[in-house]
Amino acid sequence: NRRIVLASRPSAAPTSENFRLEEVALPAPADGELLLRSVYLSLDPYMRGRMSDAPSYAEPVQLGEVMVGGTVSRVVESRHPDFTEGDWVLAYCGWQDYALSDGTGLVNLGRNPQHPSYTLGVLGMPGFTAYMGLLDIGQPQAGETLVVAAATGPVGATVGQIGKIKGCRVVGVAGGAEKCRFAVEELGFDACIDHYADDFDAQLAAACPDGIDVYFENVGGKVLDGVLPLLNTFARIPVCGLVSQYNASSLPEGPDRMGLLMGQALVKRLKIQGFIIIDYQDRFGEFFPQMSEWLASGQIKYREEIVEGLERAPEAFMGLLEGKNFGKLVVRVGAD
Ligand code: NDP
Incomplete structure (x- = not known):
């Protein structure tokens, strides 16, 4: 079970010294919790703001804490009534292989979503x-x-x-x-x-x-x-x-x-x-069906750049801030 934590705060462009890859024990879910395994991790420009402790609209990541980020994850073990093993969920597990959740904020994508990673991009x-x-x-x-x-x-x-x-x-x-x-x-x-x-x-x-x-x-x-x-x-x-x-x-x-x-x-x-x-959370229900329709009809096209392996997330993220990505940057953390 690997995770990438914020090791130090960057003063300009982030460098590999600002991140640290750690091995930690696999957590076990308590009653009402689930264990999630990340399949895709989204990398987004806003994460640069979370690495800094300058005042912003969201709290910074603390030193030694796991870098935040949206994930598409699978339920490995569930002790929660609304989720079963094997479900795909849209979650916010951050830069790590496994995470515990009490279900708050999870979106259940069902057993067989068509393009699970799209929920981190054009459909998310x-x-x-x-x-x-x-x-x-x-x-x-x-x-x-x-x-x-x-x-x-x-x-x-x-x-x-x-x-x-x-x-x-x-x-x-x-x-x-x-x-x-x-x-x-x-x-x-x-x-x-x-x-x-x-x-x-x-x-x-x-x-x-x-x-x-x-x-x-x-x-x-x-x-x-x-x-x-x-x-x-x-x-x-x-x-x-x-x-x-x-x-x-x-x-x-x-x-x-x-x-x-x-x-x-x-x-x-x-x-x-x-x-x-x-600020627009309550209008997601208007967006999602419309965008799904535009995608299905081909009126909206979508390109992803998928990077293999959690360990490559820092390098890929640093590249994002310099335009090295070509399309939505997603890390494949683990197998489906
Ligand atoms: P992108 O995948 O488009 O990645 C960022 C892109 O910015 C790079 O690929 C690069 O493209 C371009 N870029 C980087 N540095 C420079 C530079 N110095 N000058 C000009 N272009 C540069 O990211 P997103 O689509 O995820 O995000 C786009 C913007 O939207 C970002 O500013 C992000 O912070 C913002 N955003 C804001 C949100 C909000 O709630 N307000 C929510 C989500 C995103 P190129 O090589 O073409 O220059």
Whole structure:
């Protein structure tokens, strides 16, 4: 029974020294509890925030504690009336092989789910984030231009494809030619710009001849710099994530651009709204059937990158913060 704990807090990009793999005894369930074995572990950018003790919307992982994370797990032993051995569940067991649960927060996926790992991605937290952030805050209208970065990740890819369903011109931003090609050819985006290009701003402007009406903010940094002058009057910016900043320990060098941002917010009457998906919990029942239908009909496509072995989770997670993943990053912890 292996687990990966937070060994120390990173001051910039995480390194392998921040994690420690431990062997511990297999826990035994008490009455009313179940023993779960992780099959898939989700790796997500928010975990960088949990490694830090800076104030945030959620408590940090304490030093020596198991790294948190969503899992798709199987019930190994049940002393709980609602679950039986062999059931698949969506759980939050973290970076470890086995965990005990009293059933709180578990979603029973039954005996034979079709794509169990999808509940960590397009049919789960990231897909739901894309859906609510875009539709509730972004409010895209047919004919408008939508821009989204991290365009091939589970949030960005879903945002862009929903934008197409709603009749928008969709321009993605992604790291490298292969991801950009995928966004256009496989996901159906109208264009996708490589943020590593020297003339990124000019390419983005050329791809948005009518300006930008919805900017779904996933990354911040230089992508936001390129977007800002292109925003139309009454543009909406759902602020979902700022992954380019997650490893930063101080503000970036250069002139203070706060005045520029606020000036644009005023004269263009921008709506800039941050959100955390937990605030939308009571609307999951609206999202899930709709997304299942879009997936079944092929209107939404989904790509995963599956890494084999719990021991590779730290390396894969560090890569996620640098764009090394191509699709939703999932670790296969153990056999089905
Ligand atoms: P992704 O799988 O898309 O992974 C993150 C991607 O960000 C990388 O693959 C990379 O893509 C891109 N990236 C990393 N560093 C930079 C950089 N310096 N500049 C530009 N792009 C960079 O992750 P998710 O789809 O899971 O998450 C996307 C965003 O949504 C994140 O910001 C995350 O924190 C946020 N989020 C917010 C939630 C909320 O409740 N508010 C819930 C879930 C996610 P590329 O190579 O294409 O640049």
